Amino acid sequence: MSLSHFSAVLLFSLFTSVVFGITQRAEPNKMIRFGALCFAIFIVGTVAASWAMSLIKP
């Protein structure tokens, strides 16, 4: 099995966000919203960190 960097990030973010959503909130609606927020933060944070590393590369 081989994954690209981005597909690995997507899978990691998806699974982690599902668990965070279920465990950190008590009501289903809030679970979905918190899970979606975590997923977005993971993806945006990873892309931003990737660009930052690219820009500071000597």
Place this chain on the structure above:
Amino acid sequence: MPEEADRNTGSNHTAATSVSPNLALLAAWLVPGAGHLLLGKWIRAALLAISIIGMFAIGITLSGKVYTFNTGEPLDMLGFVGDLGAGLLYFLARMLGWGQAPVLVTVAEYGTKFIVVAGLLNIVAAVDAHSLASGRKPS
């Protein structure tokens, strides 16, 4: 009296379930999602099981490393603790010799992290099952 105490402390305790919190914790640690299944929350149980077992399986198929008990490298010790969080999945991987080959490809590092994080997420899920069973988490 407990309700009055809760009101005074501002906490939000609800009635505990008939399932023992320690049993829910143990079941959830051994089998991802089993704690929530015992508590009748089967949708959450299925989602947790798919997520945690999926992460662990992807980690193994990416040729990730499964840590063994050691007292040498501190980071390896932490990796072992993280892996152990996956419960029976960890022991299954050890019995079948998964994750023992030397890391040779770049994505294997990702695999190693997937396996550790699957274990850590399972610990979070097990604590959640304990909180639900004890009534500390309302629903």
